[in-house]
Amino acid sequence: MAKEMTLYWGAGSPPCWRVMIALEEKELRGYNSIQLSFEKMEHKSKKVLDINPRGQLPTFQHGQLVINESFAACIYLENKFKKQGNELIPTCPNEQGLMYQRLFEAAPLGQKLGDVIYYEWKVPEGERHDSAKERNKNAVALELSLWEGYLKKTGPFLIGKNFSLADVIVFPNIAYAFHYGLCPERFPKLAQYYNMLKERPSIKKTWPSTWQVKKDLLKELKNTS
Amino acid sequence: MAKEMTLYWGAGSPPCWRVMIALEEKELRGYNSIQLSFEKMEHKSKKVLDINPRGQLPTFQHGQLVINESFAACIYLENKFKKQGNELIPTCPNEQGLMYQRLFEAAPLGQKLGDVIYYEWKVPEGERHDSAKERNKNAVALELSLWEGYLKKTGPFLIGKNFSLADVIVFPNIAYAFHYGLCPERFPKLAQYYNMLKERPSIKKTWPSTWQVKKDLLKELKNTS
Numbered sequence: 074m075a076k077e078m079t080l081y082w083g084a085g086s087p088p089c090w091r092v093m094i095a096l097e098e099k100e101l102r103g104y105n106s107i108q109l110s111f112e113k114m115e116h117k118s119k120k121v122l123d124i125n126p127r128g129q130l131p132t133f134q135h136g137q138l139v140i141n142e143s144f145a146a147c148i149y150l151e152n153k154f155k156k157q158g159n160e161l162i163p164t165c166p167n168e169q170g171l172m173y174q175r176l177f178e179a180a181p182l183g184q185k186l187g188d189v190i191y192y193e194w195k196v197p198e199g200e201r202h203d204s205a206k207e208r209n210k211n212a213v214a215l216e217l218s219l220w221e222g223y224l225k226k227t228g229p230f231l232i233g234k235n236f237s238l239a240d241v242i243v244f245p246n247i248a249y250a251f252h253y254g255l256c257p258e259r260f261p262k263l264a265q266y267y268n269m270l271k272e273r274p275s276i277k278k279t280w281p282s283t284w285q286v287k288k289d290l291l292k293e294l295k296n297t298s
Numbered sequence: 299m300a301k302e303m304t305l306y307w308g309a310g311s312p313p314c315w316r317v318m319i320a321l322e323e324k325e326l327r328g329y330n331s332i333q334l335s336f337e338k339m340e341h342k343s344k345k346v347l348d349i350n351p352r353g354q355l356p357t358f359q360h361g362q363l364v365i366n367e368s369f370a371a372c373i374y375l376e377n378k379f380k381k382q383g384n385e386l387i388p389t390c391p392n393e394q395g396l397m398y399q400r401l402f403e404a405a406p407l408g409q410k411l412g413d414v415i416y417y418e419w420k421v422p423e424g425e426r427h428d429s430a431k432e433r434n435k436n437a438v439a440l441e442l443s444l445w446e447g448y449l450k451k452t453g454p455f456l457i458g459k460n461f462s463l464a465d466v467i468v469f470p471n472i473a474y475a476f477h478y479g480l481c482p483e484r485f486p487k488l489a490q491y492y493n494m495l496k497e498r499p500s501i502k503k504t505w506p507s508t509w510q511v512k513k514d515l516l517k518e519l520k521n522t523s
Contacts, residue, residue, distance in 0.1 A: 127444075140398065142405075145395070173373050181352075
């Protein structure tokens with residue numbers, strides 16, 4: 074089945090990584106794994122644009138079906154291969170409700186991390202402001218403090234005792250924050266979560282090879298919870 | 299069952315509206331509908347912050363479960379009340395995959411509309427640039443052109459012949475674009491979709507009462523598809 078799947082991905086991208094984790098969790102191995110280079114603008118190449126008009130990675134194809142939104146690809150894989158590998162969506166409606174709540178909160182988390190991390194890349198030189206940078210940093214500190222609070226309340230995983238699709242989707246963002254220097258002492262629950270999950274086989278196996286050298290952009294962020 | 303539900307909402311907000319449409323589609327009536335005022339900052343009031351630390355609307359509660367992300371609330375309602383009202387998630391895996399793809403693409407659509415519509419509100423006066431405004435308008439024109447293309451290919455609904463959860467989630471954004479003056483002649487498929495769905499009972503019944511006077515912010519946008 075996995076042989077009919079193709080994943081176009083770029084190294085170090087949290088959205089690409091989450092699809093790779095989902096594939097591992099569902100024991101879908103042997104898919105066509107095609108690594109492209111963001112630097113060489115290969116995500117804007119014809120072969121990507123033909124199936125993903127957004128020209129973004131991941132681009133994921135299973136047979137005739139194309140699913141490029143990383144959250145959607147993860148949900149699809151779980152629903153399509155429910156009984157294979159680890160079950161990632163809880164059946165209890167209340168647990169499931171909380172799972173979807175956390176899963177969708179990955180969107181503001183990713184957005185706010187991106188506003189800081191990609192600032193120079195997104196905002197042309199003449200439009201940059203220190204006040205905007207400061208505001209973005211405060212917003213991401215507040216956001217990460219929320220997640221620190223969630224884990225305090227319902228840890229060790231995002232919805233309690235069991236690993237779920239919410240972890241598949243959110244973990245790459247949390248790992249990204251630590252890669253960018255988030256201070257473990259100030260966010261102890263997030264650090265505990267990070268250290269626990271980085272040893273999980275699906276995550277260890279797919280760990281971004283480009284994340285060798287830590288950065289320090291988020292080093293000064295303070296926990297407000 | 300609906301009596302155990304409370305929806306805090308604000309008039310004219312697409313995210314609030316989609317939860318109201320989902321409740322109607324699932325024939326969940328008689329829930330506690332609490333309208334709050336954005337102008338009076340009631341979304342930052344203690345009663346909201348107590349269950350939604352983001353201080354945003356919608357805020358949705360069902361018994362002890364709190365689901366504030368509008369996409370998550372809609373998925374929860376469909377899964378919890380699968381056999382009640384209209385079935386909104388197709389069972390065929392390929393159709394379901396496409397549905398989730400479109401559903402999650404509502405996020406960049408909403409984001410790009412928001413970047414234009416809320417520009418003055420989001421960006422402090424000293425940080426505003428005509429070049430940024432222009433870039434945001436171009437981005438939303440490109441985004442809406444994508445959706446025009448999707449409907450051309452797979453209409454009349456977003457995933458084909460049947461109304462689905464993707465329509466519940468995306469329609470309020472499309473309606474928002476027309477409310478802000480999008481030109482029906484330039485985006486004929488979107489206009490057809492808009493005109494068809496605005497007559498759907500769940501949508502007609504919940505139509506934002508504050509949308510009486512049309513605005514013209516998006517009047518000049520051109521279809522690039």
